[in-house]
Amino acid sequence: MSEILIAGAGIGGLCAAIALGGRSSNRNHSITIAEKSSKISEVGAGIQLGPNATRILIRWGLEAELKELAYEPDQLHVKSALSGVELASMRLGANFKEQYGAPYLTLHRADLHSLLYSHVIKHEIAEITLGHELEYFEETKEGVNVNFCENSEPTQKLSIGQNKQIGYDALIGADGVWSRVRYILNHALTKTAPIQKASPQLLANVEFSGDLAYRSLISQKSLPSQLRLDSVRVWLGPHMHLVQYPVRGGEWLNSVLFVDSRKIQNHSHYSLSKSNLLSWDVPLDQNQLRFFFQDILQKCCSELRDSILALGSWRAWPIMTSEPLVTHLQMAQGSVALLGDAAHPMLPYLAQGAGMAIEDANALGIQYKINPNLGANINLNQYSKSRWQRNAMVQKRALLNQKVFHADRALAVARNISLKLLGEKLLKMPWLYGHIQM
Numbered sequence: 091m092s093e094i095l096i097a098g099a100g101i102g103g104l105c106a107a108i109a110l111g112g113r114s115s116n117r118n119h120s121i122t123i124a125e126k127s128s129k130i131s132e133v134g135a136g137i138q139l140g141p142n143a144t145r146i147l148i149r150w151g152l153e154a155e156l157k158e159l160a161y162e163p164d165q166l167h168v169k170s171a172l173s174g175v176e177l178a179s180m181r182l183g184a185n186f187k188e189q190y191g192a193p194y195l196t197l198h199r200a201d202l203h204s205l206l207y208s209h210v211i212k213h214e215i216a217e218i219t220l221g222h223e224l225e226y227f228e229e230t231k232e233g234v235n236v237n238f239c240e241n242s243e244p245t246q247k248l249s250i251g252q253n254k255q256i257g258y259d260a261l262i263g264a265d266g267v268w269s270r271v272r273y274i275l276n277h278a279l280t281k282t283a284p285i286q287k288a289s290p291q292l293l294a295n296v297e298f299s300g301d302l303a304y305r306s307l308i309s310q311k312s313l314p315s316q317l318r319l320d321s322v323r324v325w326l327g328p329h330m331h332l333v334q335y336p337v338r339g340g341e342w343l344n345s346v347l348f349v350d351s352r353k354i355q356n357h358s359h360y361s362l363s364k365s366n367l368l369s370w371d372v373p374l375d376q377n378q379l380r381f382f383f384q385d386i387l388q389k390c391c392s393e394l395r396d397s398i399l400a401l402g403s404w405r406a407w408p409i410m411t412s413e414p415l416v417t418h419l420q421m422a423q424g425s426v427a428l429l430g431d432a433a434h435p436m437l438p439y440l441a442q443g444a445g446m447a448i449e450d451a452n453a454l455g456i457q458y459k460i461n462p463n464l465g466a467n468i469n470l471n472q473y474s475k476s477r478w479q480r481n482a483m484v485q486k487r488a489l490l491n492q493k494v495f496h497a498d499r500a501l502a503v504a505r506n507i508s509l510k511l512l513g514e515k516l517l518k519m520p521w522l523y524g525h526i527q528m
């Protein structure tokens with residue numbers, strides 16, 4: 091029986107276990123998920139899932155749970171933050187289901203996470219060991235030896251003294267944007283500086299994009315009726331955009347205001363050095379909100395201004411990015427593969443980070459079915475070859491969207507004219523939502 095280790099119990103790690111796991115009766119491997127946090131908790135924000143991702147979740151048998159927890163919006167509207175005019179719209183709901191064979195859904199992240207977590211536990215797909223931080227790994231002839239650091243507190247510092255080393259046949263790094271597994275794997279690829287065993291993940295190959303996300307989640311009942319939403323709404327303005335959609339069966343409204351901190355007034359004092367980015371998640375009160383959003387509130391239309399001010403509590407979050415993948419070797423080497431944000435951090439401007447983690451997991455499951463001897467080079471090699479170009483394409487499109495969404499002056503005028511003329515044709519992306527890997 092082969093032993094597989096997944097580092098990270100986020101959306102990507104849990105999906106990897108489900109894709110590899112199947113039902114316990116016909117399994118010839120054991121899966122362990124090592125999670126560095128000592129308790130399972132997901133941040134309170136929303137997530138959109140296109141049919142490219144929901145199709146996979148439904149195939150895994152999660153349709154009933156999705157129906158219970160998710161919201162299916164009927165429309166997506168794009169509006170000008172300055173004038174309030176609608177620039178374009180796209181039919182979602184039945185139209186999307188008909189075209190792509192699966193729904194476009196919006197969810198609370200914690201709901202998606204707990205749905206996946208419960209599925210893993212209920213079907214005994216994997217053992218989840220909390221408080222286990224992967225610190226280091228080394229490939230061996232048989233597979234991979236992994237060093238862990240046991241953390242009793244999520245914030246506890248790494249200490250080599252508490253190390254324990256365990257051998258596995260394969261390692262899947264699903265350890266998120268600051269991936270330790272990616273850092274070690276990249277090091278093997280470039281053979282540059284010596285690996286610092288206990289260093290924090292600061293050397294991971296990601297950087298601050300310059301954009302901050304201000305997130306708010308509020309009960310729709312607490313909003314005046316004209317500010318409640320039953321669709322996805324995107325507001326585009328100079329150096330900012332706001333995305334809003336209902337979650338939790340439509341009862342809550344999720345809003346994320348993305349701001350280019352280099353261009354929007356009153357943001358220059360944010361000192362976002364690499365060392366404070368790791369733990370950055372800052373609550374804002376109404377006074378701070380008015381100060382930080384002064385520039386935006388002055389310029390935007392009254393409908394948007396009312397909406398921002400009515401939302402109450404916001405949390406600020408730095409948006410990380412990385413260069414798009416250039417080779418499959420960045421996603422797997424030998425007995426080690428990467429998945430989700432660990433493999434390809436991306437801007438959330440195509441709403442596909444979790445979607446790509448789900449697609450990665452599905453591709454891993456497919457390779458496993460072809461040859462269950464996971465850990466043999468050929469399998470992880472095939473997995474990375476089947477995924478890296480699609481992920482790179484999505485990373486590139488998200489980078490382009492940053493420029494388009496945050497355009498100012500002439501570029502903004504050109505964007506608005508294109509949206510008005512082409513509307514749904516521009517927004518409907520069959521290459522993205524129609525992707526099927528069987």
Ligand SMILES: Cc1cc2nc3c(=O)[nH]c(=O)nc-3n(C[C@H](O)[C@H](O)[C@H](O)COP(=O)(O)OP(=O)(O)OC[C@H]3O[C@@H](n4cnc5c(N)ncnc54)[C@H](O)[C@@H]3O)c2cc1C
Nearest residue numbers: 098100101102126138224265266430431441442443444445
């Ligand atoms: C503002 C915003 C909006 C977004 N909106 C969308 C959207 O609408 N649609 C969408 O598809 N995506 C969206 N995303 C992206 C999406 O949230 C992420 O891409 C997705 O959650 C990544 O999942 P993951 O499992 O790869 O990483 P994570 O969720 O980061 O999970 C990684 C896990 O690994 C653990 N870990 C870390 N290091 C170690 C270690 N050394 N050892 C063991 N465990 C470790 C962590 O504690 C964590 O539990 C958005 C992102 C942001 C910031």
